[in-house]
Amino acid sequence: MLGALLLNANFKIHFSLISCQARVPLPVKPAPLRMPSPHYPHWASLQADIEAHLKQTIPLKEPLEVFEPMLHLAFSAPRTTVPALCLAACELVGGHRQQAMAAASALLLNLANAHAHEHLTDGPMYGPNIELLTGDGIVPFGFELLARPDGPASASPERVLRVMIEISRAVGSVGLQDAQYVKKTLWDGGEEVQNVESMQRFVLEKRDGGLHACGAASGAILGGGSEDQIERLRNFGFHVGMMRGMLQMGFMEKHVQEERHLALKELQFFMDRDVHVISSFIY
Amino acid sequence: MLGALLLNANFKIHFSLISCQARVPLPVKPAPLRMPSPHYPHWASLQADIEAHLKQTIPLKEPLEVFEPMLHLAFSAPRTTVPALCLAACELVGGHRQQAMAAASALLLNLANAHAHEHLTDGPMYGPNIELLTGDGIVPFGFELLARPDGPASASPERVLRVMIEISRAVGSVGLQDAQYVKKTLWDGGEEVQNVESMQRFVLEKRDGGLHACGAASGAILGGGSEDQIERLRNFGFHVGMMRGMLQMGFMEKHVQEERHLALKELQFFMDRDVHVISSFIY
Numbered sequence: 046m047l048g049a050l051l052l053n054a055n056f057k058i059h060f061s062l063i064s065c066q067a068r069v070p071l072p073v074k075p076a077p078l079r080m081p082s083p084h085y086p087h088w089a090s091l092q093a094d095i096e097a098h099l100k101q102t103i104p105l106k107e108p109l110e111v112f113e114p115m116l117h118l119a120f121s122a123p124r125t126t127v128p129a130l131c132l133a134a135c136e137l138v139g140g141h142r143q144q145a146m147a148a149a150s151a152l153l154l155n156l157a158n159a160h161a162h163e164h165l166t167d168g169p170m171y172g173p174n175i176e177l178l179t180g181d182g183i184v185p186f187g188f189e190l191l192a193r194p195d196g197p198a199s200a201s202p203e204r205v206l207r208v209m210i211e212i213s214r215a216v217g218s219v220g221l222q223d224a225q226y227v228k229k230t231l232w233d234g235g236e237e238v239q240n241v242e243s244m245q246r247f248v249l250e251k252r253d254g255g256l257h258a259c260g261a262a263s264g265a266i267l268g269g270g271s272e273d274q275i276e277r278l279r280n281f282g283f284h285v286g287m288m289r290g291m292l293q294m295g296f297m298e299k300h301v302q303e304e305r306h307l308a309l310k311e312l313q314f315f316m317d318r319d320v321h322v323i324s325s326f327i328y
Numbered sequence: 329m330l331g332a333l334l335l336n337a338n339f340k341i342h343f344s345l346i347s348c349q350a351r352v353p354l355p356v357k358p359a360p361l362r363m364p365s366p367h368y369p370h371w372a373s374l375q376a377d378i379e380a381h382l383k384q385t386i387p388l389k390e391p392l393e394v395f396e397p398m399l400h401l402a403f404s405a406p407r408t409t410v411p412a413l414c415l416a417a418c419e420l421v422g423g424h425r426q427q428a429m430a431a432a433s434a435l436l437l438n439l440a441n442a443h444a445h446e447h448l449t450d451g452p453m454y455g456p457n458i459e460l461l462t463g464d465g466i467v468p469f470g471f472e473l474l475a476r477p478d479g480p481a482s483a484s485p486e487r488v489l490r491v492m493i494e495i496s497r498a499v500g501s502v503g504l505q506d507a508q509y510v511k512k513t514l515w516d517g518g519e520e521v522q523n524v525e526s527m528q529r530f531v532l533e534k535r536d537g538g539l540h541a542c543g544a545a546s547g548a549i550l551g552g553g554s555e556d557q558i559e560r561l562r563n564f565g566f567h568v569g570m571m572r573g574m575l576q577m578g579f580m581e582k583h584v585q586e587e588r589h590l591a592l593k594e595l596q597f598f599m600d601r602d603v604h605v606i607s608s609f610i611y
Binding site for chain 2: 104115155158159162181182184185186188189192193194198202203205206207209210212213214216217218221222
């Protein structure tokens with residue numbers, strides 16, 4: 046299987062890439078996802094599971110003025126493959142996807158919040174103040190999903206705590222937040238930018254690479270993976286993120302291929318397993 | 329001791345109330361706290377401990393553009409008694425204040441973030457974008473402090489997870505966020521407000537009452553308190569918060585006294601303990 050994948054590494058991307066930056070229209074109620082079909086990418090089916098879980102979990106109750114924007118915020122941000130990769134990694138190490146569902150949801154909520162704050166001036170639906178406050182609630186709520194006794198914490202509190210640290214670092218000052226700052230410097234052009242490509246690479250590493258690495262490692266941790274498996278999946282996630290980010294940012298094809306090959310190399314560690322689903326993240 | 333406190337319930341407040349709303353000047357580097365003196369209120373000494381802990385914990389490293397605003401944000405928000413009450417409750421049930429330090433810090437960071445977002449137009453020091461992004465990092469970082477293996481999680485992961493749920497609810501959609509929404513409705517006057525006092529009371533209950541209840545309950549949980557002790561301290565915290573909020577909002581003295589008496593009643597449960605420090609929160 047893996048050999049065939051390596052041979053196919055130059056094939057075209059089979060599914061449309063919903064980017065971190067292309068903004069989807071914002072329905073008040075989340076649009077239903079397309080139903081799975083033979084051509085439906087695996088990650089989108091995992092994403093549908095996460096969204097169904099979140100719809101059940103976020104209480105739509107009074108005051109609707111507080112809860113509806115929260116639901117809206119969670120679903121209006123452009124989809125990324127980070128949460129789905131979390132579930133796929135969990136399954137790859139032998140876990141059940143439900144074990145990683147709270148972590149995938151927490152990742153989705155953190156990313157939705159970061160997106161909302163970065164695009165606050167794009168014309169929010171509920172007014173910037175409400176979107177701001179909604180975001181303030183959504184991040185702790187993501188951690189709450191992980192901490193709840195009906196979540197993965199009942200089985201393995203230590204692993205849940207470890208995943209919380211992973212998520213905090215990936216979205217915080219040493220991760221996404223650092224990337225956002227550098228991206229701003231690049232775009233504002235306020236400071237002299239010596240080497241645009243190296244700064245772009247830095248943004249990719251911290252944002253797309255770092256977030257996918259976190260998603261994959263978190264899934265592996267919650268699925269009961271060994272330290273070796275966790276680190277391999279972290280590296281795999283990193284290269285998946287780099288590859289996808291490069292495609293978005295229009296990097297040369299040779300750079301994209303390089304990341305794809307590095308990702309596939311990490312998957313060789315799982316030769317004895319079914320890598321069908323997880324390998325769909327690089328095609 | 330408690331009898332004397334009850335008798336003294338009408339005495340004046342002994343220390344200046346640093347309100348949730350009065351904005352302190354914003355130094356780039358946090359101003360040193362005054363040294364404890366005989367007239368120094370107990371809660372301010374607890375607060376000084378929390379701030380010293382945070383200064384050690386928030387890494388001031390490159391890129392300074394990301395880390396300095398985080399440190400600034402943490403210390404520029406007006407001080408509230410919520411984090412200090414968390415430490416006091418922990419000690420009252422027999423714990424060491426260090427056991428509740430991460431929770432107190434997480435509370436301080438969550439409140440600093442909420443304050444920054446609510447006052448984003450007051451003329452932030454680093455530009456609204458940086459303050460926004462900083463806030464996004466600061467909330468997960470608060471949860472990270474609780475989750476870290478060198479924090480309270482090593483001794484009692486289950487209690488730490490429980491505290492995370494407490495904090496998420498107190499600052500989220502069913503707590504502070506709800507209060508912020510109602511406060512906005514009151515202030516904007518966009519909708520017809522039938523009963524201003526009952527809405528003000530709602531804001532107090534969700535914001536000041538709810539946050540202090542969370543602080544006290546969290547401290548009691550981490551200090552190893554029994555369920556009874558946790559609930560008594562939660563109620564105590566609620567009335568402390570109500571009392572302090574009413575003082576700020578200019579409620580009539582009889583209402584303030586009512587809350588003070590209710591708080592003292594809860595303390596009667598701890599008659600066999602030294603309530604010297606915790607009772608300072610209501611004087």
